[in-house]
Structures are given as C-alpha cells and as structure tokens.
Amino acid sequence: MEYPLFEIPRLGGGMFVGLVAIIHVVIAHLAVGAGLFIAVSHTWAFKRGDALMLDFLYRYGRFLILLSFVSGAVTGVGIWVTISLASPAGTSALIHLFVWGWAIEWVFFLLEIVAGYVYYYGWHRLTPRRHLAVAWLYFVGAFMSLVVINGIITFMLTPGTWQPPGGSSYDAQRAFFAAFLNPTCWPSLLVRTLSCMAIAGISVAVVANWVGSYSGEQRERIGRAGAWMLAPIALMVPGAVWYFSSVSSTARDFALGGSVAMTMFFAFGVVSSLYIAGHTYWGLIRNRPCVHLQTSILLLAIAAVATGAMEFVREGIRKPHIISQYMYSNQILCDRSTREAIDRDGILAHARFAYPPDMVLEEVYRLPLKDIGRYVFNAECRACHEPGGTNDIAPLIHDASRELVTGITNELGRLKHFMPPFMGTDLERRAIVEYQLFLAGGELYQPPPGEGWRGTATRPSSLTRVDSREVWR
Ligand code: HEC
Numbered sequence: 001m002e003y004p005l006f007e008i009p010r011l012g013g014g015m016f017v018g019l020v021a022i023i024h025v026v027i028a029h030l031a032v033g034a035g036l037f038i039a040v041s042h043t044w045a046f047k048r049g050d051a052l053m054l055d056f057l058y059r060y061g062r063f064l065i066l067l068s069f070v071s072g073a074v075t076g077v078g079i080w081v082t083i084s085l086a087s088p089a090g091t092s093a094l095i096h097l098f099v100w101g102w103a104i105e106w107v108f109f110l111l112e113i114v115a116g117y118v119y120y121y122g123w124h125r126l127t128p129r130r131h132l133a134v135a136w137l138y139f140v141g142a143f144m145s146l147v148v149i150n151g152i153i154t155f156m157l158t159p160g161t162w163q164p165p166g167g168s169s170y171d172a173q174r175a176f177f178a179a180f181l182n183p184t185c186w187p188s189l190l191v192r193t194l195s196c197m198a199i200a201g202i203s204v205a206v207v208a209n210w211v212g213s214y215s216g217e218q219r220e221r222i223g224r225a226g227a228w229m230l231a232p233i234a235l236m237v238p239g240a241v242w243y244f245s246s247v248s249s250t251a252r253d254f255a256l257g258g259s260v261a262m263t264m265f266f267a268f269g270v271v272s273s274l275y276i277a278g279h280t281y282w283g284l285i286r287n288r289p290c291v292h293l294q295t296s297i298l299l300l301a302i303a304a305v306a307t308g309a310m311e312f313v314r315e316g317i318r319k320p321h322i323i324s325q326y327m328y329s330n331q332i333l334c335d336r337s338t339r340e341a342i343d344r345d346g347i348l349a350h351a352r353f354a355y356p357p358d359m360v361l362e363e364v365y366r367l368p369l370k371d372i373g374r375y376v377f378n379a380e381c382r383a384c385h386e387p388g389g390t391n392d393i394a395p396l397i398h399d400a401s402r403e404l405v406t407g408i409t410n411e412l413g414r415l416k417h418f419m420p421p422f423m424g425t426d427l428e429r430r431a432i433v434e435y436q437l438f439l440a441g442g443e444l445y446q447p448p449p450g451e452g453w454r455g456t457a458t459r460p461s462s463l464t465r466v467d468s469r470e471v472w473r
Pocket of ligand 1: 397416
C-alpha cells in the first residue's frame, strides 16, 4: 500500500479496468483472427486468381485499420492507464517480473501495426508476392503479441512453480520462464485463438454485407469463407475442460457453482459460444443461405458479449488475488511476514495514502471509530467494495447486527474465499465494523464544496448524518 489511492466514484477501480479491458480484448481478438483470415484467404485467392476475394480483402483491410487499429491502440494504452491507477502495486509487480516480455510484446505489436498499414496501402503498389508476405507478417506480429500477453495474464491466475523474489537465490530469468510457462498458458492460448478466429469469421460476414455493391451470391461466397474460421470452435469444449482442469480447485469452484455471479457469466459464455457454433454450422455452412447484415451484426455482438463474460469469469475466479498466492486484490502481499507486520503495527501504518495527507497517524487514531474505519476500508476493502457503487457494502450487510458484522469481518477470508482476511490491530478491526454499520445506515460521505478533488482524503468533520447506529458519542 505504498501508492496513492485513485478513486472512481460509483464504478470502483476494478470495474474501471474491466470496462476498458473488455472492449480492448474483443478488438484485439478480432485483429488477431483477422490476421489469420487475411493471410490464408490472400494465399488462396492469389493462387486461384480469385478477383472477388482480393477485392473483399482490400475492403476488409480498411475495416480492420479503421476499427481495430485505432480503437485497439487507444484501449490498449487505456489498459495501462487504468491498471496503473487502480492497482499500482500489482502493475509494478508485473512490470518487474516481465519487463522483457512487455518489450517483446511491444515489438510484435509494432510489427502488427506496420505490416497492417503496409498491407492496406500496398495494394497495386507491392508485387503480389511481397504483398502476400506482408499479409503473413501481419498475422505473425498479431498472433505473437497474443502469445506474449496470454502468458502474462494467465500467470496472474496460475503462477505455477514461480517463486516470489526474495533471497540471494532468486534467478530473474528462471522466474520469468516459470511464470510465463504457467499451467494455464497453453490451454488459454488455445481457447483465445479459437475465440479470435470466431470473432474474425463473423466480422467477415458483417463487412461482406456492409459493402453494398456485392450481389447475394457474392456475399454468400465471402460469408462462407469466413464461416470456416468458425469451424474449430468445436475445440472450445475440450479447450475449456483443459483450462479448468489447470486452475486451482478454489477458482474452479467459483465458476462451477461457488459464486452465483461467476457461474451465471460462465454459463452465459458457454451457451452463447454453443449458439454461435450451431448457427454457423446450420446457417452458414450447411444450408448456405445468405446471412443478412442484421443477423451478422447480432452474431458479432453475441460473440463480443460472450468473450467479455469469459474475461469477467477469469478475472473473478482469481479473487481474492491480483496475482494468485502472491498479492491480494487490495495490493497487500500474501506472505506471513506482511500479515504479522500489519497485525502488529496496524494497516494505516503501512498505508500512508489511505488517510488525509495533512494528518499524522496519531491524529487519525484519535478520530471517532467509524472515521478510522473509513481509512482502513480505503486500504483493505475499497479495491472490491465501492461505497454507494459497485459491490456496495450497504445492501450486503443490510440490517445485520454489530455482532454479525464483527463475526463476518473476523472470518472474511475463511467464510468467503473471494475476500482476503482482515489484517490490522484490534482498534482497526472495531473501526471497520463501525464504518460498515455506518455505510449500511445509507449515508454517503459528502466532501465539503471546493474539497471534492481530495475525495475521502478530507477531514471527516463534515460527515453529515448521525446514524442511529453510531455509538461512539
Ligand atoms: C477481492 C475483493 C474483495 C475484497 C478486497 C473485500 N471484499 Fe468483501 N466481498 C467481496 C465479494 C465479491 C462479496 C460478495 C458480494 C455478493 O455476495 O454479492 C463480498 C461480500 C462482503 C460482505 C457481505 C458478506 C456476506 O455474508 O454476505 C461483507 C460484510 C464484506 N464483503 C466486507 C468486506 C470488508 C470489511 C473488506 C475489507 C476488510 C472486504 N469485504 C474486502 C469481495 C471483496
């Protein structure tokens, strides 16, 4: 907790990251799948002199640049901004461990973007062979950037044999490969590749229908070429089984019934993937009708939402960690010595940014209990509970008694596996109970006019409502 607290009212940090990341993931998957489609169809069309397909590839390339390059790059940078504001310690840990991985990823991303532009502007300028080579370079760049990112993301859920830094025997290179080649690295790459292909395959039908000048027959032929990208979606089932057999049993339980929200999102992802597979098989490959613009956009939307749901599940089942077994979602390290230090000194002694900059610790500890509790909450709970917003505490405890809330707080990590245990002194423990009861009273903290920028880092004298539960007077 050595970093400032960045507050996003109502939404909370996690949702803020999630919103940007999910948009980015869908676009990035599209860009990778499109790379494969372009490389394979260009090779095919080049060999057969298929003028229709070549004409389509020209238009499809423009769609790719306009949509995915621009919004993909903007949201990609957006992810860095959001994660480093919402989880600076987690981001720092990933940068330290994977610094060369990020650098390699960046080089592949650059290759992808440059090759994409050269491909698009190379029509009628490059020799056909060179043009084809550029198409494959685009695919290699796009796919390899997926490979690198996939290793890093999967590490966060399943660190495998990786050992955290510490001690003289720490070998950065060995740590890198242990972390990168973690248990879900390959199954996740398989599932992601299939999802890239599916999203891109559907986007082919969208673009073919969008271009007004194609006849029904031509649209059908292009749509079917795209539909073959969806055929391997059947491998999604063994891929998902492989993936879930590689995650920890706690994480698996969350998705398979342990957490209602996770299970519902997971079920939604599975059902919509099956629907897309069925629709593709009967609608596009077997019966060969012409898929209309509306239908193809609807399919694309379902695929995008299904991808988002699956990302949500992957993020959700990692709770209560940012990096499993290493760092909790509230950026506190999971090791014993950290916990002992916090229990001994108090969390606020280790979280300078959780209370106002113009107060010293002794002053904070002299405040009413619920005000101390708010700062403790900032440090330990706010990563997942935004007062008055995402996963708000108030409706969760509703009108629970002080005894019950104390009981839940004492058993946080044990009762509910998706939460880290409470850490801190007895005073802080009592304080956080009072603050939760205060929140359940329904009153939000109002910063006085002109001090809004400081958010909760404002002196608590301006709390506006005295709740009947407040007992410290
Ligand atoms: C890793 C994310 C995370 C962190 C950190 C976290 N919580 Fe939670 N908490 C959750 C989730 C998820 C739920 C379940 C919400 C639901 O059931 O809809 C929950 C539920 C609760 C509940 C209701 C429990 C019940 O029995 O229904 C309480 C009380 C609570 N949290 C208190 C806290 C306190 C206090 C802290 C900080 C010391 C904290 N939480 C930190 C994720 C978190």
